[in-house]
Amino acid sequence: MSEQAVVKRQFGHRARLAMTPALSLKLDEQAHAARAMWNLLHAWWQMMPKDQRTLAHADAAIRQSRKDIDFLAVVPAQAAQAVLKTYVQAWKNCWGGRADAPNFKTRIRTVMSLDIPQGQHLNIVRVHRRWGVVNIPKVGRVRFRWTKDLPVGKRADQNNRITGARLVKDDLGWHISFRVQTLEPEPEPHKGPEVGIDVGVTIPLALSDGGKFEHGAWLTDREQAKLLCLERRSAALRQYRKRGEKASKRLQHVYDQIARLRAKAKRRRQDWQHKTTTTIARTYGTVVVEALQITNMVKSAKGAIDRPGKNVARKAGLNRSILAEAWGRMVAMLDYKLTRRGGNLVKVPAPGTSQRCSMCGVTTPGNRESQAVFVCKNPDCGWSGNADHNAGRNVLHLYRIGLVAIPAAGRRSRQARQRVQPATAR
Known part of the structure; x- marks a missing residue:
């Protein structure tokens, strides 16, 4: 009989979602509603007296807001509770000296995201060697790129499971980040040099x-030439915009193309770093x-x-x-x-x-x-x-x-x- 210590390991795995325009629009609405809920919660926190800034009162305010405001109802109930949990944790980090005080989230500078705190709501199934399917509340079944073996189905138990996920949108589209918990044997000392x-x-x-x-350049010669052309085009279009004026649709389209190229270079750099x-x-x-x-x-x-x-x-x-x-x-x-x-x-x-x-x-x-x-x-x-x-x-x-x-x-x-x-x- 032998004994070996085991270690509980928690890590994240990010995968690309294959979204149709209709499904992507639904996720956009949920992310914007979650950001608005954060701003309303922050405004409520500032207006309430200190003795009434409790978790129970904040939870009641969120529940009532989802009933009174129609566009907030598109956020799933569990995601709304995750907004409250994240907001309270932000204040704890501030009081502990680990971060600044939370503030309002702007539409432009805030990363669009949404949390799925319960792993059992995901219902992940691997349908192909390269693709899996995940259930997103109030959106439906969505395919995602399968690049790592996940503890799902018969492989999942109390110690090896997916505890939740977070949906994040960047310049290349929507991604899902799974929170994975596994139980592994404690590694022996590495004998390498x-x-x-x-x-x-x-x-x-x-x-x-x-x-x-x-490593070489993160963008090919053709992509670098395209990026240079887009940057010159954006500089030319900015000449016709007055200070404080909103960017035109044509200029915003150029900005989006530049952002996608730079995001592609960032993804290739991270891939090289991981390998x-x-x-x-x-x-x-x-x-x-x-x-x-x-x-x-x-x-x-x-x-x-x-x-x-x-x-x-x-x-x-x-x-x-x-x-x-x-x-x-x-x-x-x-x-x-x-x-x-x-x-x-x-x-x-x-x-x-x-x-x-x-x-x-x-x-x-x-x-x-x-x-x-x-x-x-x-x-x-x-x-x-x-x-x-x-x-x-x-x-x-x-x-x-x-x-x-x-x-x-x-x-x-x-x-x-x-x-x-x-x-x-x-």
Whole structure:
């Protein structure tokens, strides 16, 4: 008889919905009604005395509003309760110092979304190798892209199930994000080697063992030419719009085309990041990265009126390239994927990793002659090589000497809290 600890794992899976124009219009109406319900709830909260701002009173106000206002009735009852729950949680986050106070949601800047809090209402069925069908309240049965095995049907039980979902609309259409709960054996420690990773713009990921991960342009030449043409067309149409005037239908159509192209590039970038981080998490047991302050790195070089900056346009281009790589999301992906496989993610201080020679350990500001070439200025060394791989070796060296800046935030503590009773195997 052997015992093995199991861990309750909760994750999300996003899938694309195949919506007809009629079904998409129904979801649009529900999302707009849910946003209006949030705004009415916020206005009610501000008008009521503090002693009457209770969950019971807010719930009664929402129920009455769905009876009195016709367009609010299109929101399913469970989705309306989810709006209330999210609003109350927003205030708890504010009181806890984790976020700002909730405010009204505007029609333009707010992401259209709707929550389905009960998983049993989804009735998910896999009908094809690539397609599944999900039930959306007050909309009907809708097909979605099946790209991951989900605990549905006979595979679902109390510990392995879908607890809910959220509908989100972006520039490429409606998507559904399933909330999945599974019970898995606690992973054994990963026996893979250690590796240091240096992130960059020329080489996105340079590894200390000499490996690297690169990618091409996220848009094809034809798509880039189309994007440039659309941006020029929008600039020409904006010349005829007065300040504060609403955009014309023609200009809004151009904006939508630009947004769809940029959303397509973002989706391809996320796909590359997922595949790359999965490969790294499977290969290496300990991954060491730099604790970068990305917000400080992408500050503008414009300066002030009395002290103007230098190379402002060049720095702005570098900032766009840094933000396009999405280093923070890459590290977050590595964190949870390594945790699931028993690996470890460690962060070390970033200063000096690109100027220190990984062979002799001498740090000289002039060591890095260019973006790609590193030449040690120490007369006793004189080593030269790729600058990004040199920085990756320095990152790994800082971990091995015990100079750790920020360990993976709360990962082991979260895993300990989610640990349940050992499962007994006969």
